[in-house]
Amino acid sequence: MTLSHGRSYLAIPGPTVVPDAVLRAMHRASPNIYEGDLIDMTWSLIPDLRAIARTSGKVAIYISNGHGTWEAALANVLAPGDTILSLVTGRFGVGWADMAEKRGLSVDRLDFGMASPVDLDLFEDRLRADKEHRIKAVLATHTDTSSSARSDMAGLRAALDATGHPALLMADCIASMACDRFEMDEWGVDLAVAASQKGLMMTPGLGFVWFGDKAIAARARLDRVSSYWDWTPRADPEGFYQLFAGTAPTHLLHGLRAALDLIMDEGIENVWARHETLARAVWAAVEAWGAGDGVMRLNIADPAHRSHAVTSISLPAPDGDRLRRWTEDMAGVTLGVGLGMAEPGSPNAGAHFRLGHMGHVNAHMLMGALGVMEAGLVALDVPRGDGGLSAAAEVIGKRA
Numbered sequence: 284m285t286l287s288h289g290r291s292y293l294a295i296p297g298p299t300v301v302p303d304a305v306l307r308a309m310h311r312a313s314p315n316i317y318e319g320d321l322i323d324m325t326w327s328l329i330p331d332l333r334a335i336a337r338t339s340g341k342v343a344i345y346i347s348n349g350h351g352t353w354e355a356a357l358a359n360v361l362a363p364g365d366t367i368l369s370l371v372t373g374r375f376g377v378g379w380a381d382m383a384e385k386r387g388l389s390v391d392r393l394d395f396g397m398a399s400p401v402d403l404d405l406f407e408d409r410l411r412a413d414k415e416h417r418i419k420a421v422l423a424t425h426t427d428t429s430s431s432a433r434s435d436m437a438g439l440r441a442a443l444d445a446t447g448h449p450a451l452l453m454a455d456c457i458a459s460m461a462c463d464r465f466e467m468d469e470w471g472v473d474l475a476v477a478a479s480q481k482g483l484m485m486t487p488g489l490g491f492v493w494f495g496d497k498a499i500a501a502r503a504r505l506d507r508v509s510s511y512w513d514w515t516p517r518a519d520p521e522g523f524y525q526l527f528a529g530t531a532p533t534h535l536l537h538g539l540r541a542a543l544d545l546i547m548d549e550g551i552e553n554v555w556a557r558h559e560t561l562a563r564a565v566w567a568a569v570e571a572w573g574a575g576d577g578v579m580r581l582n583i584a585d586p587a588h589r590s591h592a593v594t595s596i597s598l599p600a601p602d603g604d605r606l607r608r609w610t611e612d613m614a615g616v617t618l619g620v621g622l623g624m625a626e627p628g629s630p631n632a633g634a635h636f637r638l639g640h641m642g643h644v645n646a647h648m649l650m651g652a653l654g655v656m657e658a659g660l661v662a663l664d665v666p667r668g669d670g671g672l673s674a675a676a677e678v679i680g681k682r683a
């Protein structure tokens with residue numbers, strides 16, 4: 284028997300659930316890309332994108348996934364041979380650093396492992412040791428989606444200021460944008476990247492790079508930037524066609540408009556508060572299941588450093604994988620695979636999985652996913668503490 288027939292729920296940390304209003308907005312005939320509604324609608328996206336990232340700086344939109352925005356960010360402010368410092372708090376930090384290396388940058392790494400945020404003291408020590416200011420940029424992942432560690436971006440800026448270090452602060456906000464509070468200007472972040480298919484509730488296909496004055500100055504020092512990635516014409520176009528260096532991603536833009544309407548109507552503060560409440564409900568459930576003889580664990584020990592967008596969880600191998608399979612096959616909820624937590628074939632492979640709670644997720648969806656996880660623990664006879672669902676309901680009931 285399977286109990287999976289009914290509306291399924293993709294609870295992986297991206298791509299996320301696309302709201303019906305967004306799907307409807309994309310269901311239309313191709314528009315004229317030379318004049319008409321598409322053009323006015325597209326301009327209207329810019330102020331909302333800046334508002335969501337909390338910046339008065341500029342934003343460039345790319346037809347790309349998150350990896351494209353990594354490339355765009357590197358291409359616009361760094362030249363081959365430049366040194367950067369990469370702060371690694373999970374697989375995605377590794378990925379951005381590797382890409383930088385392939386672009387010919389010299390990459391210093393501070394690796395905090397798979398279960399910790401950036402250690403600000405170690406970061407500050409590294410900055411102080413760089414007396415000649417060889418480091419041109421610091422790459423940080425706000426929420427690393429593999430570990431679900433969230434780093435203190437304002438703290439990174441404070442360390443740069445305390446040491447008088449001039450490096451650019453560049454943030455990967457692909458998992459955190461419109462989920463975890465992010466204050467680009469107030470926190471002194473010079474450049475931030477995000478993609479459409481996570482907290483922004485769209486399909487994959489659009490990437491965003493926000494940048495401020497220091498990043499603009501860094502761009503101005505470069506002799507050349509490959510013309511497709513160059514953000515200058517995209518952010519300050521003389522004509523509409525320059526925004527996308529070619530044909531506009533027509534339907535994606537309509538979908539994005541509808542998604543931004545949802546965010547603006549809810550209000551970004553409320554969006555962040557909803558994510559925090561849902562995240563705290565997940566933590567409460569997992570902590571209850573892990574109590575006593577329970578074997579389930581949250582990957583990040585300190586709540587202050589846990590993302591509100593995704594939670595990385597472990598069960599002794601292979602029960603993490605078995606639970607994930609069970610929830611999908613038997614109950615219509617797809618959990619995310621563990622990423623970068625254990626070498627394939629190692630004793631820990633299959634121990635980790637992830638619950639995405641980013642974007643278009645409300646209390647009933649989250650309680651449904653948690654309820655199905657508890658049913659899976661029963662079905663698979665995994666040792667567990669009692670009261671996971673009541674603990675989650677308690678959080679939601681008290682905070683709502």
Ligand SMILES: *Cc1c(COP(=O)(O)O)cnc(C)c1O
Binds near residue numbers: 348375427455457
């Ligand atoms: C998803 C994600 C990426 C990669 O984005 P793609 O769209 O898959 O290229 C990079 N960084 C973080 C933090 C992510 O969550």
